[in-house]
Amino acid sequence: MALEHLFQGSALNSVDAKGRVSVPAFLRSVIERRGDARMITLAKHEAFPCLSAYDPAYAALKHSKLERLLEKEETNPDSQLDYEQRNLMAFAATEEVPYDSSGRIVLPPMMRRKGDIADFALFLGAGETFQIWNPKLLLAEPRIPDDMKDIARFRLEERGLKL
Amino acid sequence: MALEHLFQGSALNSVDAKGRVSVPAFLRSVIERRGDARMITLAKHEAFPCLSAYDPAYAALKHSKLERLLEKEETNPDSQLDYEQRNLMAFAATEEVPYDSSGRIVLPPMMRRKGDIADFALFLGAGETFQIWNPKLLLAEPRIPDDMKDIARFRLEERGLKL
DNA sequence: TCGAAACCCATTGTATCCCGTCAGATGCTG
């Protein structure tokens, strides 16, 4: 099973005083092609100091994967605990936010903290999902390839920042 | 079989002197999308020291799951007893409470005791169901992932508690 | 008649909606 439309591209948008950010139009168009909910689920990325974001269609896919995993190993008592933990992380540790007619979400304070997002948010398409970074953290992250950092630097210069 | 709308997100609400708690609006909206009853069923969680909560639609689903489990293992003599026990736990050991127009339930004293809920209730979305915790117990629970505890701590700080 | 529980109302802070502005891109026209 795979999703037909994939997230790609990058953009740097500002976070205003109310914590609002415009989700780039090219990402929104993917969400709306996958389903018709104007919703985004936010979670802390598992590996990087950023946020992972996806649409309801991908969330449902992820959930059904978890369910099937459980049914397969139902007899194992350890797997029951494992399931409970994954389930909590997948649902309690995520937040679903709608975006308005102008395409903006408000970053929930908890997510803003988890992703360490300050006054600029760097959006990066990542196929099935996309990521939201504090650009400074991306530039400081050793596991991110230089080519990727160049893109971030370009987006910053475009805005007249960090020359 | 799966439910379309899933519970997700987290919130910390206060329990007042009368034992009333507001069920977070984002959880209520899921309940009301699944069916139109403004009701919540409460039960002791099977694995954790907290309460498990769900809507009437899920209760029906759970019942049919039990039925199917019984049919599958009908030949096993122990399974009949097993079924009776599970069935009792699923129905006798639960309480159904309505929430009022402002979205509040009164925690039944027995459930309040079972879940050890004091003056704050931490709501955690868990997909098909959600959980209600005494935040202190969650922080003390070794089987809960640290990332989850961070969220609990954030919710507490948000309220100016436990710094 | 008393106590508890359901119901009703009132307050506060916050988040949601709606408006207007501004800039870049596109495209049409002379």
Next chain:
DNA sequence: CAGCATCTGACGGGATACAATGGGTTTCGA
């Protein structure tokens, strides 16, 4: 090809609705 009009995306600010919570009052059963 220059100049102008239009459109869409990003952003700021203010008005409004609603969620969360406290307190009071009526109702009903014990």
